[in-house]
Amino acid sequence: MVKNAELAYIFGNITKILKIQNDNVFKIRAYERVADTLENMPMEAETLYKSGRLNEIPGVGTAIAQKIGELIETGRLEYYEKLKEKIPAGVLELLNIPDIGPRKAKLFYEELGIDSVEKLEKAALAHQLQSLYGMGKKAEENILRGIELYKRREQRSPLGIALPIAEEIVRELKSLPCVDQISIAGSLRRGKDTIKDIDILISSLKPEKIMEKFINLPQTKEVLAEGLTKSAILTKQNMQVDLRVVSPDSFGTALLYFTGSQAHNVRLREMAVKRGLKINEYGIFQVKGDKKIGGDDENEIYEILGLHYIMPELREDMGEFEAARHSTLPIPVELNDIKGDLHTHTDYSDGLNSIKEMAAAAKQRGYQYIAVTDHSQSLHIAGGLDEVKLLEQIKRINEINRDIEGITVLKGIEVDIKSDGSLDISDDILKKLDIVIAAVHSNLKQKRALLTERYRRAMENPYVDIIAHPTGRIIGYREPFDIDIQEIIRIAARTKTALEINSSPERMDLHDIYVKSAKEQSVMLAIGTDAHQTSSLDQMRYGLAIARRGWLEKANLLNTLSLKKLKERLKKK
DNA sequence: GCCGTTTTCGGCCCGACTGTTTTCAGTCG
Numbered sequence: 001m002v003k004n005a006e007l008a009y010i011f012g013n014i015t016k017i018l019k020i021q022n023d024n025v026f027k028i029r030a031y032e033r034v035a036d037t038l039e040n041m042p043m044e045a046e047t048l049y050k051s052g053r054l055n056e057i058p059g060v061g062t063a064i065a066q067k068i069g070e071l072i073e074t075g076r077l078e079y080y081e082k083l084k085e086k087i088p089a090g091v092l093e094l095l096n097i098p099d100i101g102p103r104k105a106k107l108f109y110e111e112l113g114i115d116s117v118e119k120l121e122k123a124a125l126a127h128q129l130q131s132l133y134g135m136g137k138k139a140e141e142n143i144l145r146g147i148e149l150y151k152r153r154e155q156r157s158p159l160g161i162a163l164p165i166a167e168e169i170v171r172e173l174k175s176l177p178c179v180d181q182i183s184i185a186g187s188l189r190r191g192k193d194t195i196k197d198i199d200i201l202i203s204s205l206k207p208e209k210i211m212e213k214f215i216n217l218p219q220t221k222e223v224l225a226e227g228l229t230k231s232a233i234l235t236k237q238n239m240q241v242d243l244r245v246v247s248p249d250s251f252g253t254a255l256l257y258f259t260g261s262q263a264h265n266v267r268l269r270e271m272a273v274k275r276g277l278k279i280n281e282y283g284i285f286q287v288k289g290d291k292k293i294g295g296d297d298e299n300e301i302y303e304i305l306g307l308h309y310i311m312p313e314l315r316e317d318m319g320e321f322e323a324a325r326h327s328t329l330p331i332p333v334e335l336n337d338i339k340g341d342l343h344t345h346t347d348y349s350d351g352l353n354s355i356k357e358m359a360a361a362a363k364q365r366g367y368q369y370i371a372v373t374d375h376s377q378s379l380h381i382a383g384g385l386d387e388v389k390l391l392e393q394i395k396r397i398n399e400i401n402r403d404i405e406g407i408t409v410l411k412g413i414e415v416d417i418k419s420d421g422s423l424d425i426s427d428d429i430l431k432k433l434d435i436v437i438a439a440v441h442s443n444l445k446q447k448r449a450l451l452t453e454r455y456r457r458a459m460e461n462p463y464v465d466i467i468a469h470p471t472g473r474i475i476g477y478r479e480p481f482d483i484d485i486q487e488i489i490r491i492a493a494r495t496k497t498a499l500e501i502n503s504s505p506e507r508m509d510l511h512d513i514y515v516k517s518a519k520e521q522s523v524m525l526a527i528g529t530d531a532h533q534t535s536s537l538d539q540m541r542y543g544l545a546i547a548r549r550g551w552l553e554k555a556n557l558l559n560t561l562s563l564k565k566l567k568e569r570l571k572k573k
Numbered sequence: 574g575c576c577g578t579t580t581t582c583g584g585c586c587c588g589a590c591t592g593t594t595t596t597c598a599g600t601c602g
Binding site: 024025026027028029030031033034058059060061062063064098099100101102103104133134135136138139142350378379380381382383384419441442443444445 | 574575576584585586587588589590591592593594597598599600601602
């Protein structure tokens with residue numbers, strides 16, 4: 001089985017090589033588009049290939065269809081092999097570094113023979129890059145900073161990437177009859193926005209059978225460790241997966257132990273000691289006589305320690321013990337509390353699906369409403385809407401709302417906040433919308449005070465309801481903007497502007513710690529998937545993880561409100 | 574390389590910013 005992800009990876013690499021070779025930009029775009037589509041489409045390309053329907057994939061014509069066919073049939077692609085002879089893989093790696101594009105990669109490779117990140121770093125530290133045409137001191141510094149970022153990205157994966165990989169492995173292991181209980185553990189279970197490796201815990205009386213299956217999974221690229229209680233593999237996506245197998249009567253304490261965080265566990269064990277108890281991964285024991293008094297159920301451990309159950313997302317030793325003792329733990333918001341998505345795109349800008357398709361997909365997910373918030377005009381590349389086109393879309397949505405039942409499409413916009421804090425769409429037009437999301441997409445390196453001021457102006461606009469992806473970070477690629485986030489939270493509170501929890505895996509923005517402080521200042525939050533296609537509406541759960549880690553309850557979120565209540569709550573137009 | 578059919582050939586989203594230039598290339602989104 002050739003996975004879409006593998007095809008996407010290869011077409012992505014072809015794209016990169018063609019860019020470095022300075023090939024026809026439209027040809028490059030064609031490959032790039034296909035790589036992107038392959039990665040995100042729900043249907044397996046191989047399935048389509050077998051029924052002769054590859055050309056149904058948008059952007060796939062005869063040439064690319066032939067190449068996909070060759071890959072599926074033979075596992076390799078002659079065209080790709082030839083390209084790789086000219087540009088080594090290490091040169092492609094350079095493109096993942098911020099501030100390095102095809103031109104610089106080519107320059108470094110041809111002039112200095114740089115074909116790896118390590119060599120690039122060496123050359124930069126030796127100030128060899130400065131002398132190259134078009135390069136200078138600052139460019140060299142930027143590259144060194146980019147390498148640092150890049151290295152960190154290598155270490156952690158976004159929740160939205162790691163979780164599906166983990167779930168697939170869990171599904172496969174679960175098929176073994178000797179598996180008693182199975183759970184994802186570690187930071188992934190705690191819903192952290194980025195994950196270093198995947199931890200999976202199984203209880204079983206036949207660990208050898210489980211380990212055998214595990215190290216021979218189709219995902220396995222390399223076996224890092226192999227034992228009866230603990231094994232580790234590296235997947236084809238270079239993600240480390242640790243598997244632990246314990247006996248059924250230890251599942252609860254083992255899960256507690258492997259879920260962490262370490263700080264949480266330390267506190268928990270300290271509390272046990274004070275009660276003459278001892279917790280390890282095999283159970284909770286009375287120190288006197290070493291008598292086991294529990295261990296098969298997580299909840300039981302908290303109970304024995306006189307605590308309410310603390311859900312994994314809160315286990316960071318960030319006040320959860322105190323809250324558990326005083327019965328002030330949040331009542332966690334659940335996926336079925338979510339009544340709608342407040343940040344989506346359609347084919348009016350850079351989305352893939354029509355308004356109707358997005359609405360139908362939202363309805364299918366049990367929502368009452370979906371806000372269509374396409375980009376505004378200054379984001380040209382995303383096909384941002386000018387006022388004429390926006391008015392046209394408003395009209396279209398009114399028609400659709402008359403036609404469809406069971407879901408309401410909210411008329412919205414993701415309006416660009418310009419460098420001076422003014423908006424990209426006039427108030428006269430904004431007031432015709434149900435919901436206005438404002439976002440910064442340009443001039444990202446403004447000075448802290450200036451950028452914060454820019455946000456202030458936007459939030460003070462009477463029509464702005466939500467600030468999208470407030471810190472602007474792209475995980476592993478772009479640091480959060482240099483903004484005074486606490487000041488922004490204060491302004492949000494004063495202006496009754498909601499802050500977004502953007503669910504797209506690479507953003508996961510606002511970060512949980514700021515979500516919590518926003519809640520503490522009575523700022524409303526709104527989870528938006530930023531979906532550019534129907535399937536991405538499912539990313540809601542990643543934003544939900546942030547919300548839960550941010551101690552949010554139903555009442556702290558705009559999109560747990562019914563349609564009627566939401567409309568009352570949005571800024572008065 | 575894909576797409577459409579008032580085009581089977583000629584289009585195909587491009588503006589802002591940065592750092593390096595002395596008029597613009599490279600990167601980003």
